[in-house]
Amino acid sequence: xxxxxxxxxxxPVRTWNRLGINDTGLxxxxxxxxxxxxxxxxxxxxxxxxxxxxxxxxxDAETGMGKDTADFVESHSNCGVSLCAAAGTKAEKPVVLNYxxxxxxxxxxxxxxxxxxxxxxxxVVMGYRSEGDVPGFHGGLTKLYAGKGAVIHLMQIxxxxxxxxxxxxxxxxxxxxxxxxIVQAELGGxxxxxxxxxxxxxxxxxxxxxxxxxxxxxxxxxINYIAQHTGRKTSSNINVSGALLDESQKxxxxxxxxxxxxxxAVGHENEYNLLFSPKVRNRTAPLILCQEEDVDGQHAASxxxxxxxxxxxxxxxxxxxxxxxxxxxxxxxxxxIDRIPDMELKKEVSDFVKGRLSQLESMG
Amino acid sequence: xEKKKTMVKDIDRTIYDIKDKVHPSYEVKEGLTPEIVxxxxxxxxxxxxxxxxxxxxxxxxxxxxxxxxxxxxxxxxMNDIVTYIRPDxxxxxxxxxxxxxxxxxxxxxxxxxxERKSLAGVGAQYDSEVVYHNxxxxxxxxxxxxxxxxxxxxxxxxxxxxxDHFMKLVPPTDHKFAALHGAVWSGGSFVYVPPHVKxxxxxxxxxxxxxxxxxxxxxxxxxxxxxxxxxxxxxxSAPKYNVAxxxxxxxxxxxxxxxxxxxxxxxxxxxxxxxxNTKRALVEEGGNMEWVSGSFGSHVSYLYPMSILNGENxxxxxxxxxxxxxxxxLDTGAKVVHAAPHTYSDISxxxxxxxxxxxxxRSSVVIxxxxxxxxSSVNCESLMLDDRSRSDTIPVMDIQNDDVDVGHEAKIGxxxxxxxxxxxxxxxxxxxxxxxxxxxxxxxIAKELPVEYAVEMNNLIxxxxxGAIG
Numbered sequence: 001x002x003x004x005x006x007x008x009x010x011x012p013v014r015t016w017n018r019l020g021i022n023d024t025g026l027x028x029x030x031x032x033x034x035x036x037x038x039x040x041x042x043x044x045x046x047x048x049x050x051x052x053x054x055x056x057x058x059x060d061a062e063t064g065m066g067k068d069t070a071d072f073v074e075s076h077s078n079c080g081v082s083l084c085a086a087a088g089t090k091a092e093k094p095v096v097l098n099y100x101x102x103x104x105x106x107x108x109x110x111x112x113x114x115x116x117x118x119x120x121x122x123x124v125v126m127g128y129r130s131e132g133d134v135p136g137f138h139g140g141l142t143k144l145y146a147g148k149g150a151v152i153h154l155m156q157i158x159x160x161x162x163x164x165x166x167x168x169x170x171x172x173x174x175x176x177x178x179x180x181x182i183v184q185a186e187l188g189g190x191x192x193x194x195x196x197x198x199x200x201x202x203x204x205x206x207x208x209x210x211x212x213x214x215x216x217x218x219x220x221x222x223i224n225y226i227a228q229h230t231g232r233k234t235s236s237n238i239n240v241s242g243a244l245l246d247e248s249q250k251x252x253x254x255x256x257x258x259x260x261x262x263x264x265a266v267g268h269e270n271e272y273n274l275l276f277s278p279k280v281r282n283r284t285a286p287l288i289l290c291q292e293e294d295v296d297g298q299h300a301a302s303x304x305x306x307x308x309x310x311x312x313x314x315x316x317x318x319x320x321x322x323x324x325x326x327x328x329x330x331x332x333x334x335x336x337i338d339r340i341p342d343m344e345l346k347k348e349v350s351d352f353v354k355g356r357l358s359q360l361e362s363m364g
Numbered sequence: 365x366e367k368k369k370t371m372v373k374d375i376d377r378t379i380y381d382i383k384d385k386v387h388p389s390y391e392v393k394e395g396l397t398p399e400i401v402x403x404x405x406x407x408x409x410x411x412x413x414x415x416x417x418x419x420x421x422x423x424x425x426x427x428x429x430x431x432x433x434x435x436x437x438x439x440x441x442m443n444d445i446v447t448y449i450r451p452d453x454x455x456x457x458x459x460x461x462x463x464x465x466x467x468x469x470x471x472x473x474x475x476x477x478x479e480r481k482s483l484a485g486v487g488a489q490y491d492s493e494v495v496y497h498n499x500x501x502x503x504x505x506x507x508x509x510x511x512x513x514x515x516x517x518x519x520x521x522x523x524x525x526x527x528d529h530f531m532k533l534v535p536p537t538d539h540k541f542a543a544l545h546g547a548v549w550s551g552g553s554f555v556y557v558p559p560h561v562k563x564x565x566x567x568x569x570x571x572x573x574x575x576x577x578x579x580x581x582x583x584x585x586x587x588x589x590x591x592x593x594x595x596x597x598x599x600x601s602a603p604k605y606n607v608a609x610x611x612x613x614x615x616x617x618x619x620x621x622x623x624x625x626x627x628x629x630x631x632x633x634x635x636x637x638x639x640x641n642t643k644r645a646l647v648e649e650g651g652n653m654e655w656v657s658g659s660f661g662s663h664v665s666y667l668y669p670m671s672i673l674n675g676e677n678x679x680x681x682x683x684x685x686x687x688x689x690x691x692x693x694l695d696t697g698a699k700v701v702h703a704a705p706h707t708y709s710d711i712s713x714x715x716x717x718x719x720x721x722x723x724x725x726r727s728s729v730v731i732x733x734x735x736x737x738x739x740s741s742v743n744c745e746s747l748m749l750d751d752r753s754r755s756d757t758i759p760v761m762d763i764q765n766d767d768v769d770v771g772h773e774a775k776i777g778x779x780x781x782x783x784x785x786x787x788x789x790x791x792x793x794x795x796x797x798x799x800x801x802x803x804x805x806x807x808x809i810a811k812e813l814p815v816e817y818a819v820e821m822n823n824l825i826x827x828x829x830x831g832a833i834g
Binding site: 011013014015016017019021022244258260261263275276277278279280281282283284285286287288289290291292293294295296297298299300301302303304305 | 432433726728730733736746748749750751753754755756757758759760761762763764765766767768769770771772773774775776777778
């Protein structure tokens with residue numbers, strides 16, 4: 001089937017059209033979605049977590065990639081789970097969901113909902129992989145609801161091969177004292193799109209968002225993160241870091257939106273980009289929207305090559321230039337990779353990055 | 365307990381709001397038709413190329429859409445705007461010959477006094493035409509040309525230079541209001557500074573729009589020869605009417621190799637003005653472009669001076685402050701294109717929103733593939749003085765090679781309690797501490813403004829201290 005999604009990853013406020021950053025389109029031809037063959041859920045569910053199909057508590061929850069993309073997943077999904085952490089329970093181990101693109105599953109469209117009831121805590125790790133460079137398409141929609149005092153940890157690890165187009169659309173809502181903690185690793189795929197919109201509705205609700213990306217070959221990565229503060233004393237922290245190699249391109253839109261009434265809210269966003277080739281393209285739009293006086297909003301973005309002094313230091317210790325560069329990129333990714341709760345997956349991600357960076361030998 | 369607010373006064377607009385009786389010698393009908401453009405061209409005795417250029421621009425205008433981003437322009441109806449109003453006087457080189465009411469207006473604004481004291485030359489535009497232009501003899505002797513655009517177009521020596529540069533940097537196809545400008549432009553200044561000439565004291569043009577429901581479309585063209593140096597000041601004001609007025613000026617600046625241009629603007633249009641102004645500079649090798657921009661007036665503003673760093677080692681600095689009060693939606697910022705290696709840009713802005721006003725900081729930094737070894741730094745800070753106002757920050761960076769060093773920082777918020785506490789522990793009263801912090805917020809920009817405007821700016825942030833900000 002053909003898909004042509006418009007208004008994808010829209011900036012909440014438009015700017016000059018000629019910059020091409022207001023939104024993007026997603027056009028792809030892929031095999032019709034057939035029922036997913038295989039089991040996404042690895043192992044058993046931890047105590048307190050169940051597969052239930054209750055109506056999602058925030059029916060009008062907005063997502064980072066937008067309505068068209070969400071509607072597409074809802075009407076074409078061939079897999080996905082609805083998880084619920086019962087009130088007051090703290091799941092000891094993570095729920096692991098693995099979606100694999102293969103010749104028998106060339107199209108994976110997963111629609112997931114995660115509800116954490118009052119005072120509960122749940123960790124969900126979602127892995128997206130493919131069999132080598134098999135052509136395929138992945139589209140995902142994940143909605144999160146953190147009830148009063150509840151905590152949701154979501155890790156989305158994308159390790160697809162160069163034959164895949166991928167998107168991940170997330171919408172989250174946090175009630176009073178609720179906490180949303182998201183880790184995203186966009187490390188593979190031919191074209192990767194990701195959008196996360198979190199509404200901090202309850203007083204003292206929090207968002208922690210940590211993301212890494214790696215662009216190599218001709219990969220394009222398009223990201224849209226929005227932290228919307230509507231509750232009082234809410235806080236958001238968005239950290240994005242990545243590296244662009246070869247002819248890869250990345251667009252990052254990051255918005256902190258202080259809505260009137262979000263008194264004493266704090267929103268911080270940091271972006272750190274390392275560039276390794278004269279043919280890369282890095283576009284960034286870090287927005288702060290503010291209708292409330294009593295807030296603290298900050299952005300910082302830094303883009304460039306590896307600091308020459310750091311490189312020189314490592315080379316003076318006997319590393320080749322390529323080795324030193326690899327070490328610096330790995331070090332940059334480590335704080336995020338370290339958040340992965342599963343040792344095996346942590347190693348897999350680390351090895352995936354190392355594999356991707358092996359080409360740096362030739363750049364030395 | 366409800367916090368008390370510090371009151372920040374609006375700008376005292378008394379002197380700007382004095383209206384002269386409108387008695388033009390000539391004006392066109394409202395709206396925009398080929399007939400009106402023909403009429404303006406004929407009245408101004410345009411050369412054929414300019415006549416054709418105007419009609420072509422009108423055609424482009426009719427084919428372009430109003431921007432789908434930025435503040436609403438719904439209140440602006442071109443059918444109600446009079447695009448050309450000629451005041452009842454020819455241009456004078458002698459202040460005494462300017463008609464009394466127009467002279468009094470400019471004198472109230474302090475323009476002739478400033479000329480005597482601290483300027484190398486002054487141009488004054490009233491509605492659609494320049495009524496006064498004068499440049500000091502010693503500056504003229506250096507070969508500096510400072511005249512109105514109409515005289516420059518017909519000048520045997522500089523006419524062809526104007527033709528070669530006019531709307532080449534900002535073509536009418538750039539956006540709808542650039543096309544509008546191309547069709548109905550009138551007035552403005554032409555400056556030429558020969559190579560290696562340094563103009564020690566600033567030149568100033570002052571634009572005054574007196575007639576209600578009118579548009580002002582002045583064109584400023586400044587050409588600096590190699591190694592030349594100039595400071596140009598632009599001031600704008602208008603009285604307040606109940607109908608929309610429109611300002612769609614265009615500024616084109618050519619900064620040659622190793623030349624230095626500082627362009628300062630204080631925009632204080634009345635709050636019924638739609639200020640849709642386009643400013644652009646082309647900077648060649650080793651050239652240095654400095655923008656200083658204060659936006660205090662207008663109902664709606666779209667203002668983003670752009671620099672194209674076209675030559676190696678060229679640089680630009682933009683320093684801006686925007687103050688939006690009740691009924692104002694000021695969308696301001698800067699654009700820079702790094703088109704050559706080892707170019708440098710620095711953008712630093714502050715904005716204050718109060719009383720329901722909206723400030724938007726909007727910028728773009730583009731580094732092209734061939735522009736290696738570039739540095740760019742963007743820093744914007746916003747202060748919100750109440751929760752009825754709005755302040756948005758919308759910067760974009762598009763980096764197309766890896767040999768760059770690009771940094772961006774943005775901050776929004778209120779005055780920190782720690783800073784107040786520190787100053788109070790040093791013996792200051794709370795009110796004085798808060799006053800010092802707000803003044804300090806604007807200080808880095810204020811010190812870049814010309815002296816007379818810095819005074820105006822200080823009046824602007826005169827604070828009535830009562831309790832806390834926030």
